[in-house]
Amino acid sequence: MAEFGADVIRVESRRRPDSLRASAAGWVPPDYDPEIRQDTMAAQNFASAGKRSIGLEIDSPDGYAVFAKLVAASDVFITNLSADVLPRLKISYEAIRAIKPDIIYISMTAFGDSGPYRSYRTWGQNLSAISGIDRMIGWPDRDPVQVGFAYPDYVSAQAGTVGILAALERRDQTGQGCHIELPQYHMALACITPAIVEFGLRATSPTHNGNRHVGRAPHGVYPSRGEDRWVAISVRDDEMWSGLSGAEGLEGLVADDRFRTIAGRELHQTELDERVAAWTSARTDWEAAAELQQAGVAAAPVLDCWDLLGDAQLAARDFFRVLPSARFGAELVFGPAVVLSDTPSALKRAAPALGEHSRDILRDVLDLDWPEIDGLIASGTVHAMARDDVRLERPYLHWIDKVMRLPWPKAGFDPARLFMERLDEETASLNAVSETAVPIEAGSP
């Protein structure tokens, strides 16, 4: 929502921080000032870039009063707190609607607000296991593997956005607000509807089978030259297979009658995979992928996270952005994955520090005067950004301008060198170089 210009206000508790605030970047010493530590997870740029943060304890009467005024000024209310917490904090749909009758309210709980799992606590990885996603990944002769990233979290956020936008459409036409419920369990199940249809039709559960795909071959990840380098190949049908003869060195394979149809390729799949692997092994991942693409076959190198930084395609589409950040000066933010031709994303800032915008929000959204604002902060109801004189540098972002040719603010210091020196000295805390705070050139490259 923030990507496309909405003013998204993140209401954050300091007493009960969320998971990304409760954690910290691995390079920050555990005993470092916790109020600064909580601003350090780079993952926050993934989840909260462009949002404004207000530090607010809504479980006090004064805090709730401020919160209610924020609700009254909002179009949309988003929560994924668990179902049993919502009434306790007086943020159930009924409570919020009483404040703002035409609110679009979306609650993204893990399992919905009824049923035996309603109070279950989960991370995305738990949902991907319970919903059957994990069970389909792994080698057939071994246990299934864990996806390792929280797919259901992210796909639910995408679906939630669809729900909000659809409800806003209806509100524009009818004036009606809306209560949207999105149990993430149900979203994860929706993602594997084909597997559920399969079970319904023939009572077999799709199981883990490496990178193979029933009805498509070759379909896999094959070794290429170099250490731990791989190329993914997926031949969709017999027509794409015959195109493979255009790749030098594969003519013989394609000419082999046993492999002409998908039935034959599946029957002789072990040999097929070995021969494809022999071909890919003689090439780099990029050479193999480019030759295959030239021949009309879907293929690509398996990129690791560092490859992404130098990826020419992502760079050409301005996928990575450097945006201003109060805690870090500037931050690397993943791009808009939703690209609109005429109204492109207009993200202005990286993720906020906790409470970074508390004063601004109370002033420009609620129209409070400064003494009132100071009073709320003094009483601990509202938190401003802690130690806003302290600016940190990520110890690795000095790569950015070298690897990606993105503009990077410089003021005569090398964050990596500073960081290493500090490590050498084994100083207990990272004293940030706040004196050298840099004027940031706002905006994307």
Next chain:
Amino acid sequence: MLSGVRVLDLGGGEALSYAGRMFADLGADVILVEPPDGGPARRVPPLVMTPVGEVSTHFVAMAAGKRSVTLALSSPQGRELLRRLVERVDVVLSTEPVGRLEALGLGYEDLRQINPRLVFTSVTPFGRSGPRRRWLGSDLVGWAVSGALPSVGDADRAPLAPAGGLADMTSAMNASVGTLVALRVRRRTGMGQMVDISQQEAVLSVSMEASPAYVMDTGAWQERRGKRRATPPMGHYATKDGAVTIVAFTPWQWDALAEWISDETGITEVTLDLFKGTPADRAPYVEAIDAWVESLTMRYSKQAFAEEAQRRGIPSTPVNSAADLFEDPHLRATGGWTEIDGGALGPLRFPVPPLRFDGQTSTVGAVPALGAHNRAVFVDELGLTEEDLQPPVPPPPPPPPFM
């Protein structure tokens, strides 16, 4: 929610199928345009043999609720028919590679001349600009270029991609978001625009843990560790009858688990301060911690362990198969399933649409037979005569792949 919105789904690749399905669930009129012998979605494997022939599970899952019309884009009449449809719709969904529709005179620039309010939503493997804009892709290729795979699988073998079309799913979700944003912009400007979704970027947008900054931050280098992560406890742990997942991410979740292990197994050192804090803090002790955790999980069945863990505030769930899901007590108790009209296949069990509005679950429509809505769309709505239908819409061809 979206009644009154008309969507033309040009079929093609799998990376956009769910967008049309979701719009249909939300009440939009979604017309699936297929060639006279059936669209490629009807042939996406796995194909399951049924009494009415081979059926694509992908097609059944993704076409439910859409209306099917047939026209041949290879013929001038078919192209003219498509243009007439475009005049009347709000959205076109396309997975055609860059250049293909343009070559037929049906690119976005052509279509916006016919209908300036049109939102044209494109999903391609790498997006419509950049050096790889013409590269072919697939769900597997989408995962390959996401940066995520080097940490999925076992160390001694090739990286693994998640199965089941999840890269396609997330591309379709981003396409849905972009389409709805464009419709809202149109409300203000009166003009449509192009939504350009790159599958690579879509998968990146659901792979935070593969981003370089995240990896640097957590110190959890990308490596394939099979069923668990390097930041314990995180992953699958064996029980008496299968596996459970445990993710003790916050300090208090770890504390609860450590106390449970200590009480029940007598391994008291697990509660030492040394191991407290975040998963990254525990990374140096991953082997010991995983062994301690498993000494606890092995005392339970997967469902019983998850229940007790949850009672203690520890995020844990069983690792389910599709068959397990059909037995899941929560889905039974909460209306997690819905029955849809599978056409010749009879009634089919589907997961309930995940978005519920004002307590109402959307209804999933029927799975359309090939060309089932030709008459309704071409004759009743476009005003064509029966004869007009003849050249571009031939009678049903010999055995189509599905119904």
